[in-house]
Each structure stands twice: as C-alpha cells, then as structure tokens.
C-alpha cells in the first residue's frame with residue numbers, strides 16, 4: 001500500500017536548492033565537519049527549527065574560517081554581497097540605514113550556511129509584530145564551580161515561577177554551559193513589560209536564595225552561583241535558537257528537552273550536530289511540539 005501523500009511528505013527531508021561554494025571548507029576541525037555537513041544537518045532538522053528562525057530578526061555568529069579561525073564576528077546587520085536568499089528587514093523603531101537580517105525558508109537557512117553562520121540567534125519578537133515578544137527566555141549561566149544538578153534545580157525553580165505567572169515553560173540545553181528556560185507568549189505585552197517581569201523573576205530568585213542565585217552581571221559576585229540572565233528579554237537582544245549549532249569545540253547544538261529528561265546523563269553540550277538527527281528521527285514526540293500552542297498572555 002502506498003503511503004498517503006501527507007505521510008510521505010512528512011518523512012521526506014526537503015530538497016536543498018542553494019548551491020554551496022567551497023562545500024569542503026572545514027568549520028569544526030576536531031570533528032571534521034564541513035560546510036556541506038552543516039547544510040545536511042540543517043536540511044534534516046529543518047521542520048523542527050523552522051518556526052524558531054523564520055520571520056524574525058536574526059543575529060549571526062559568522063566564522064568564515066571555522067570555529068578556530070581568526071575571523072569570528074557577531075553580525076546583526078545586512079552586508080554587501082549578502083546571499084540573495086537572506087532577507088533584509090527594516091526595524092520600524094529606528095531610522096537606521098542599516099537593515100537587519102531575516103529568513104523565510106530553507107533556502108534562507110542555506111544562505112546562512114553559505115555565509116558561515118555557525119550560530120543563529122533570533123530576537124524574541126517577529127517581523128510581523130516587532131514590539132510584542134512571543135517568547136521569554138531565561139538564560140541560566142552557572143559560575144565556576146557550580147554542579148550540574150544545581151543548574152537543573154535552578155531550571156525547575158524558574159519553571160515553577162513561570163507557571164505561577166500562568167505561563168507554560170519549556171527547557172533546552174544551550175549547547176554551551178547552561179540551560180535555557182523558555183515560555184511562549186501571545187504577542188500582546190510590550191518589551192518593557194516583558195523585561196520588567198523577567199527582571200522581577202530573576203531578582204526574586206536571587207533575594208530568596210542569595211547563596212545560589214544572582215541576577216546582576218557583576219562577574220566577581222558569580223563564583224559558585226548561577227546568574228539568572230534575564231537580559232535576553234529586551235528589545236533587540238538575542239539568544240541562540242533551538243537546534244542551532246554552536247561555534248564551539250564539539251559541535252554541540254542547543255537541544256529542546258522534556259522536563260523529565262533533565263538529569264546527570266544529559267549535560268549542556270550533550271547533543272551535537274552528529275547525534276541530534278538520530279534523536280529527532282527516533283523521538284516519539286518532539287518535547288517542544290506544543291510550544292506555540294502553549295502561548296499565554298503575560299499580564300503586563
């Protein structure tokens with residue numbers, strides 16, 4: 001019996017149409033991952049990553065010579081000779097001549113790969129509604145000497161505080177050192193109100209358990225503690241996208257998890273470009289499949 005049209009469509013990865021120049025250029029030398037390997041990864045995870053990186057301003061960590069190369073720069077604006085599949089978008093709040101970067105489809109993502117964007121960092125709002133974020137992200141940054149279990153405890157503490165506010169929290173590895181707790185919002189509340197809410201949450205955690213948590217960036221105060229970094233939640237700030245690769249040794253990716261997966265076996269850089277596609281292929285249900293459906297209004 002032939003599979004139904006929609007089932008076949010769901011299983012077949014999309015076709016890549018953008019031509020890569022120098023597909024053999026090595027981006028992660030220790031793992032031998034090339035530009036073409038990065039393109040193949042993003043084709044495989046396209047249906048998972050698409051909702052988080054299309055239709056919103058993006059900042060890119062570009063590394064034309066790979067993660068160990070001398071050129072590594074954070075790019076927020078369009079550039080001369082930018083790949084034609086990447087869009088330029090105009091921030092309505094600025095009269096800036098410099099336009100921002102966005103993509104709408106897989107070709108756009110391949111344009112990013114072609115441009116050596118080894119990390120993709122979206123805004124928390126979309127180009128359809130710049131002023132009202134649709135995602136909160138609490139970035140948990142462990143200082144030196146913090147045990148992994150303490151980072152997990154912090155994530156659950158953030159989870160319960162977001163739930164008290166009526167939101168539905170989700171968790172992902174950062175692909176670096178920490179965890180990110182995210183909550184989808186209905187885009188009704190403006191940036192200043194969302195920032196104030198997240199600052200309040202971080203400050204309350206630091207006030208209630210000052211031995212464990214800090215909410216200010218001051219590095220000297222962070223040793224042995226976890227910074228509850230709420231500053232991803234302001235207009236123009238970015239955080240790494242779910243499923244994005246990291247320009248760090250090991251080719252880790254930021255991986256969405258279910259809350260009951262959190263534990264000693266899955267560290268912050270456990271999932272990588274190499275093992276993520278197999279996880280996603282065998283997963284019964286994507287732990288973030290209800291992400292957008294779970295959006296709530298944050299009472300400002």
Ligand code: ATP
Pocket residue numbers: 074121139140141174175176177178179229237238239240268
């Ligand atoms: P980790 O788990 O290691 O903390 P992370 O992605 O959370 O990983 P952070 O250093 O906590 O890393 O977050 C820094 C955030 O600031 C990034 O997610 C990114 O969006 C943003 N950022 C990084 N580099 C720059 C830069 N050069 N200019 C502006 N913003 C940046």
Ligand code: MN
Pocket residue numbers: 139140141174178179229
């Ligand atoms: Mn972090």
Ligand code: MN
Pocket residue numbers: 139141229
């Ligand atoms: Mn941070």
